[in-house]
Amino acid sequence: MNKENDRLSLTGSELRPEDVREVAFGRQAVTISPQALAAMEASHQLVASIVSSGKPTYGISTGFGDLSRLTISEDMNAQLQLNLIRSHASGVGPAFSSEVVRAIMLLRLNALCVGYSGVNPKVAWLLADLINHDIIPRIPQQGSLGASGDLANLAHMSLVLVGEGEALVDGQWLEGGQALARWGLSPVSLAGKDGLALINGTSVMLGLGVLGLLEAELCMDAANKAAALTFEALRGFRDAYDPGVHLLRRQEGQIQVAALLLEALEGSEWADSRQEDVQDAYTLRCVPQVHGASMDALAYVRQIISREINAVTDNPLVFADRGLVISGGNFHGQPLALALDFLAIAVAELANISERRTERMVNPQLSNGLPAFLCQNGGVQSGFMIPQYVAASLVSENKVLAHPASVDSIPSSANKEDHVSMGAFAARKAREVVANTERVIAIELLCAAQALDLMGKRQLGRGTSKVYSLIRQHIPPMTEDRPPSRDIEEIAGLIRSGAIMACSDQAGVL
The missing domain is CATH 1.10.275.10 (Fumarase/aspartase (N-terminal domain))
Known part of the structure; x- marks a missing residue:
């Protein structure tokens, strides 16, 4: 430009x-x-x-x-x-x-x-x-x-x-x-x-879609970082991220996410430190497969949106060089509607798996030795009990919002316009899904940082140490109960502003 x-x-x-x-x-x-x-x-x-x-x-x-x-x-x-x-x-x-x-x-x-x-x-x-x-x-x-x-x-x-x-x-x-x-x-x-x-x-659905895409890409980056930090908090096994495993699947997003996670965890003294098991639950082991699928989906959405940004979606079209005015249908929002529904589904899945990782950290039956709800004085304190509730609530909202708008149509203008895309609604609710997911990932980041504080001092990974430091620059550890709402919104704001992404060596690298 x-x-x-x-x-x-x-x-x-x-x-x-x-x-x-x-x-x-x-x-x-x-x-x-x-x-x-x-x-x-x-x-x-x-x-x-x-x-x-x-x-x-x-x-x-x-x-x-x-x-x-x-x-x-x-x-x-x-x-x-x-x-x-x-x-x-x-x-x-x-x-x-x-x-x-x-x-x-x-x-x-x-x-x-x-x-x-x-x-x-x-x-x-x-x-x-x-x-x-x-x-x-x-x-x-x-x-x-x-x-x-x-x-x-x-x-x-x-x-x-x-x-x-x-x-x-x-x-x-x-x-x-x-x-x-x-x-x-x-x-x-x-x-x-x-x-x-x-x-x-299609300028309204497109405007919403462009902003939603950019926000979703920041969310994608933050989800990868949150997963890596949680991996350390739960002392996961890195062998599931071995490049050979993912090359055999041939899915580009999966290969990329696995590489990002390994790079983030390089030098970690918490990874692979658990002796009582040989493999992790799916929410850790399958992060490349789940996050990678969402990454590929967002790449597809970016292609569709990038085309539409420089497209003519008017009717009729005026071809001055041919002396013709042709009535067509470029105003139909179906390409965007389908893509933005896809975006909502892809981002909702990031929230789904993030909330389950949060549950593993706060649940003493699943956390590999962490105290219940990540507080040292349980009973008197509730710690991160209710933030997990909030994450679950937002995830459930997303499940409704992720229902495709584009599968609906209703005729208008005396049936002259007898099929429509509902693309603007797809765009509006896609941004709601992204906003909810920012908060779900923020909760996971807060829980992972708290868990690592409770675990004592060991070397964090090359990438995860930067994420942890950024969180602690803004939010102190929870040594006693306090309202977590502001903390959640603060970290969600860091995701949306790009600060979480910026704490990497380069965009997309943890």
């Missing part, structure tokens, strides 16, 4: 998930590349010629959905596009957070920059201004069917561009026109295909 004067120059073909994160969290401004402007202008001119000719063309000189059989005259085109935005702004529920809205706006803008939407470049520039001036439209979370794209939610974003709706500016909710005026900006007048180009696409 090119940068011009420290602004991300959008071409419609080079945006990465990491770029989306930087813009979403207000750390990067944007501009539109000259080639994107030229492409937009060419398709916009073709749309303008269709409007003036009166040729019946979906979304330009016709109604929408089941009303597409109705022809709209040239003098009503601007009203058609404005009415589309107003009527479709039917979303309900709480508003998306500022970082999600910034991601949505960026992704819609980047899709317009490809140059097949027929949008007036002035509309695209104003959307860029909203990002750069931190004008955050109020976008309700609920209302998308995931085809045609995320219509209702994106209509709320678009209202601000025409001076309507609501936007957050400097912590204050303002009417759309006032929000623009705060920065000396003026509303745009929609015409041609501008309104439809703004709302017909």
Whole structure:
């Protein structure tokens, strides 16, 4: 991605998930590349010629959905596009957070920059201004069917561009026109295909999906670290991680996780120190197989999302070089819906196995000699009894949330739109699964650190020693009962911020 004067120059073909994160969290401004402007202008001119000719063309000189059989005259085109935005702004529920809205706006803008939407470049520039001036439209979370794209939610974003709706500016909710005026900006007048180009696409589910993927990848890294630390606390046997075992399986994620665990445990005096058994329970022995499968799943999701970031998900598509406007179905969110359901399942499994490792540490029947609930004065103290309850509760929530949204469909628009993806719901609940899993892994990390404190001083592994040190920089050992809630949230925050990953020699290495 090119940068011009420290602004991300959008071409419609080079945006990465990491770029989306930087813009979403207000750390990067944007501009539109000259080639994107030229492409937009060419398709916009073709749309303008269709409007003036009166040729019946979906979304330009016709109604929408089941009303597409109705022809709209040239003098009503601007009203058609404005009415589309107003009527479709039917979303309900709480508003998306500022970082999600910034991601949505960026992704819609980047899709317009490809140059097949027929949008007036002035509309695209104003959307860029909203990002750069931190004008955050109020976008309700609920209302998308995931085809045609995320219509209702994106209509709320678009209202601000025409001076309507609501936007957050400097912590204050303002009417759309006032929000623009705060920065000396003026509303745009929609015409041609501008309104439809703004709302017909997968930018909401994609924005949620990009952020969810990046959060899930941090979760994946933390899960590997937690497993390694628990391995030491339970004095596991490293032979199950032997490279030869995993090469025979041929699963890339499994091979990678086994290598990461061995590297993390290098030099550990706790590993292989148990004499009373010859093999570990599955929650330790099968970490490469379970975590590796989730790692492969996330790699697949990254492929799908990376394609969609630079895709055109509009309808109809305007092929300026061919003089054609073609009505298709790129707005259908099924590729994202399936991938994000897969993400939720993969991350939920990380929580499932993490909670079981926590149970082994707090249960004296399973912990290889650790005191019950990891407290020295059991009975008077309860130690980590209830954090395990919390982990179990979150895992059970995840089991419900991991039910695929994409297996559902419901017809709409008088059965013209008779199959939908539910992709936005898949994305929303996938992020809930990730947030729950962050806390489950945080509980495991706290328990493992506490267990190692109780076991006495021995050399930790090359990687696990760094994780342990980071935890103890933020959270002291539990020598007497205290409310663990803040500790859990603190460690979960370290996962989400990337601090847990950053305590490695390099990303992905424990």
